[in-house]
Amino acid sequence: MSSAAPASVTEQTSSTVGPAGDAPPAITVDEVTVHYGDTLALDRASLTLERGRICGLIGMNGSGKSTLFKTIMGIVDPDSGRVSIDGGPTRRARRAGALGYVPQSEDVDWDFPLSVRDVVMMGRYGRMGPLRMSRRADREAVESALDRVELTEFADRQIGQLSGGQKKRAFVARGLAQGATILLLDEPFAGVDKRSEATITGLLKELAEAGATVLVSTHDLNALPALADEAILLMRRVLLHGSPAEVLRPENLALAFGLDPSGASETPRDGERPNSDRADRIEGEMA
Amino acid sequence: MTLIDFLIEPFGLDFMLRALATTLIASVVCAVLSCWLVLIGWSLMGDAVSHAVLPGVVLAYVIGAPFALGAVVFGFLAVGLIGAVRDTSRIKEDAAIGIVFTSLFALGLVLISVTPSHVDLNHIIFGNLLGVSRSELVQVAALGAIALLVLAAKNRDFTLYAFDPTHAHALGINPRLLGATLLGLLALTSVVALQAVGVVLVVAMLIVPGATAYLLTDRFQRMLLIAPAISILCAVIGLYSSYYLDTASGGMVVLSQGAVFALVYLFAPRHGLIGRRLAAMRRKRANTRVRSASTQAGRPASAQVSRRRARAER
Numbered sequence: 001m002s003s004a005a006p007a008s009v010t011e012q013t014s015s016t017v018g019p020a021g022d023a024p025p026a027i028t029v030d031e032v033t034v035h036y037g038d039t040l041a042l043d044r045a046s047l048t049l050e051r052g053r054i055c056g057l058i059g060m061n062g063s064g065k066s067t068l069f070k071t072i073m074g075i076v077d078p079d080s081g082r083v084s085i086d087g088g089p090t091r092r093a094r095r096a097g098a099l100g101y102v103p104q105s106e107d108v109d110w111d112f113p114l115s116v117r118d119v120v121m122m123g124r125y126g127r128m129g130p131l132r133m134s135r136r137a138d139r140e141a142v143e144s145a146l147d148r149v150e151l152t153e154f155a156d157r158q159i160g161q162l163s164g165g166q167k168k169r170a171f172v173a174r175g176l177a178q179g180a181t182i183l184l185l186d187e188p189f190a191g192v193d194k195r196s197e198a199t200i201t202g203l204l205k206e207l208a209e210a211g212a213t214v215l216v217s218t219h220d221l222n223a224l225p226a227l228a229d230e231a232i233l234l235m236r237r238v239l240l241h242g243s244p245a246e247v248l249r250p251e252n253l254a255l256a257f258g259l260d261p262s263g264a265s266e267t268p269r270d271g272e273r274p275n276s277d278r279a280d281r282i283e284g285e286m287a
Numbered sequence: 288m289t290l291i292d293f294l295i296e297p298f299g300l301d302f303m304l305r306a307l308a309t310t311l312i313a314s315v316v317c318a319v320l321s322c323w324l325v326l327i328g329w330s331l332m333g334d335a336v337s338h339a340v341l342p343g344v345v346l347a348y349v350i351g352a353p354f355a356l357g358a359v360v361f362g363f364l365a366v367g368l369i370g371a372v373r374d375t376s377r378i379k380e381d382a383a384i385g386i387v388f389t390s391l392f393a394l395g396l397v398l399i400s401v402t403p404s405h406v407d408l409n410h411i412i413f414g415n416l417l418g419v420s421r422s423e424l425v426q427v428a429a430l431g432a433i434a435l436l437v438l439a440a441k442n443r444d445f446t447l448y449a450f451d452p453t454h455a456h457a458l459g460i461n462p463r464l465l466g467a468t469l470l471g472l473l474a475l476t477s478v479v480a481l482q483a484v485g486v487v488l489v490v491a492m493l494i495v496p497g498a499t500a501y502l503l504t505d506r507f508q509r510m511l512l513i514a515p516a517i518s519i520l521c522a523v524i525g526l527y528s529s530y531y532l533d534t535a536s537g538g539m540v541v542l543s544q545g546a547v548f549a550l551v552y553l554f555a556p557r558h559g560l561i562g563r564r565l566a567a568m569r570r571k572r573a574n575t576r577v578r579s580a581s582t583q584a585g586r587p588a589s590a591q592v593s594r595r596r597a598r599a600e601r
Contacts, residue, residue: 073457094459101457112326112450113507122447126458132443158505174454 024087026051026182026213027072032081034067041067043236044081049215051181054208056224056244057217059234060257065217068234069184072215073099085182093182097126100180102171104187110160116170117155120145123178138177145176149203165196172203183207185216189223201227221248297530305424306416310522310540312431313480314492318518319438320476321497322510323469327449331381332366333493335388336470337477338486339365341395341411344478349402354478355430362474363467365391392486414485414537416526430479434472445469446507484537491541492518499548502558521547 027049034042042064049055059065070076071083074090085093093099100123123145124138134142146152149169154162159170168188175183183204189197197220204214204227218224224231224244231247233239233256240252247253297303324333340358347357365387372383399408410418419427438445444465447455452462473493480489500513525540532539556562 073453075453075456091459094457097458099457101454103451103453107453109326109450113501113505113510114446114450115506118507119450122451122454125443125447125455125460131440178458 023051024084025049026053026086027215028084028087029068029072030082030084032068032071032078032083034064034071034076034078036067040236042071042078045234045236045238046081047232047238047241049213051213052208052211053230054204054214054216054228056228056231056247057215057234058221058224058231058247058253058256059217063234063256064236065234066186069101069186069215069217072184073101095126097178098181100175100178100183102168102175102183102185102188105164105167105191107186108159108167110167112159114159115156116151116159116162116173117142117146119159119170120155120173120177123174123176123180126178141177141179142173145173148176149173150199163193163196164191165193165199168192168200169196169203172200176207181212183212183214185214187217187219189218189220197223221253224248294527297527302417302419303526303530305419305421306536307523307526309419309424309427310416310484310526310536311519312427313484314496314518314522314540315515316431316434316476317480317489317492318496318500318514319435319511320469320472321493321495322500322507322514323445323449323497324473324493325497325501326507327469329469329473330494330498331384332369332470333473334490335365335369335384336362336473337480337489337493338388338395339391340474340477340481341392341486342398343395344481345395345398345402349398354426355475358478359471359474361391362470362477366470410485411481412485412487413535414481414488416484416536427479430475434475434479437468437472441465441468442511484540488537488541491544495541495544495548496521499544499551502551502555505557517547518544 025048027047029045029047031044031046032042033040033044045064045068057065057068067076071078072085072090074083074094083090086098090099120142121134121138124134124141125132128134128138143152146155149172151162151166151169151173154166159167162170172183172185172188185204188200192200201223204216208214208229216228218227225248228244230242231244232241233247233252235256239255240247298307321333324330340361343357343359343361343364344354345357346352347354368387368391369380369383372378372386373380378386395411396408399411407415409415444455444460445468447460448462448465448469452466455462455465476493477486477489480492484492496514496518497510499517500510503513504510521543522540524543526536528534528543529536529539551559553560554562
């Protein structure tokens with residue numbers, strides 16, 4: 001089931017982290033097509049994400065954002081095309097614990113009888129023996145991750161008894177404890193208060209500065225420039241991959257959201273500020 | 288009759304002792320497994336698999352293979368068929384489960400009726416706790432030990448699987464393998480419990496203890512202790528009451544599980560009905576207090592505003 005890449009692709013064994021310049025890109029998605037039955041979810045999507053970058057992923061519901069995440073994680077095998085992580089197959093990246101994932105709130109059972117600390121400890125499972133007994137290094141990594149997301153005082157709470165923003169931070173802490181170098185966040189700002197959003201944004205920026213690569217799907221277009229170094233417009237294909245300002249230009253957003261296509265021009269004028277009115281409207285459409 | 292006599296007397300009899308041992312083993316294994324089933328949302332799957340193993344057990348009996356093998360094969364067959372019906376037609380999962388397990392169970396019943404054996408239909412359906420033989424007890428103990436050992440060893444992985452299979456996958460841990468292992472253990476456990484309380488009541492043993500423990504704690508690792516503790520307690524209560532009231536033993540075991548669940552459902556400190564109602568009432572009262580305090584404080588202020596406005600208009 002898993003293991004995206006057939007043997008022929010990317011058997012570069014030279015993916016030891018070399019000097020900063022010539023390291024392979026963190027994520028390469030190359031002409032990936034995915035069908036679910038008759039539905040086309042991704043249509044020859046291609047993108048490259050360098051290390052240490054924060055990239056916002058923008059698109060309507062059904063534009064293939066979740067499928068893209070699943071393909072990067074190797075949960076979905078592409079019909080054609082290939083994905084490589086740190087220059088190798090996703091399977092290797094998973095075994096190395098490189099891929100951290102922060103799920104969408106709706107995908108989590110918040111009544112599950114686990115404490116915040118239990119959840120963060122799950123980030124360490126890949127590094128433990130088959131019985132998943134925690135050692136001192138594991139416990140220390142968990143405590144330090146909890147500390148970094150400012151949840152130490154809530155560590156013994158059942159996970160459902162956190163605020164929306166704290167819940168997200170708990171899952172970010174799981175990625176930290178894991179030591180993930182690539183973080184995938186699915187709608188981390190949905191239902192999150194502004195303060196938590198700022199905390200998470202700050203944390204992601206710190207991580208990126210330390211060399212982690214962050215891919216964030218978000219509906220929060222207004223917050224995008226403050227968060228991301230680059231952004232991707234997805235509509236089954238990658239329509240545009242550029243700076244947040246460029247992606248947020250109304251005519252470009254229109255491409256992705258199918259609003260007023262006649263007003264969209266192929267060559268956007270330079271120097272135009274993102275139209276936040278338009279952004280708000282589009283957010284409304286997406287909700 | 289002293290209390291000691293009261294407690295000892297039933298188990299002076301060999302068959303009662305075997306009944307006790309079988310019930311305890313079955314209830315512990317089922318209870319531990321039920322913790323995961325309840326959280327994954329597989330309770331109905333437990334129902335289905337425990338019924339669907341019947342034809343496997345009968346066929347294994349016919350060809351002289353181990354019961355456990357037949358049970359596991361048919362357990363997986365049932366799960367595969369349920370998935371197939373659900374995914375390839377417009378039938379929803381609950382109906383698919385109902386169709387598949389009743390059909391397989393019926394197949395088992397028909398096979399029993401044409402198989403020359405001394406297997407009594409009633410025993411399979413309602414259990415034959417008081418008729419457990421020594422060799423059956425050994426088999427139950429062996430299967431139970433295997434199931435418990437695997438559950439204990441993969442405890443954390445199963446919990447990860449139940450909570451976040453995507454994360455398991457991201458760590459390079461195969462969630463499908465974990466799910467399949469859990470289903471295999473479910474089939475194995477069904478065989479264990481089938482002998483004790485019969486297939487109809489296996490379902491209760493596979494759901495009730497886990498659900499009861501879930502209402503009592505917010506820590507999964509504690510659930511894994513509370514559920515078997517409850518299950519053992521109920522097994523003992525059930526057996527004693529069945530002895531002294533001269534009632535069906537399997538039925539009494541499950542009845543006491545139901546009674547304990549009802550008590551916990553009502554009186555559990557945090558997640559019980561009454562506790563939650565009281566907490567809600569307390570919250571409401573606190574809120575109205577705050578609100579009435581703020582309206583009292585607010586009145587003079589608004590009066591001031593209107594007075595000021597009146598002055599300005601003048």
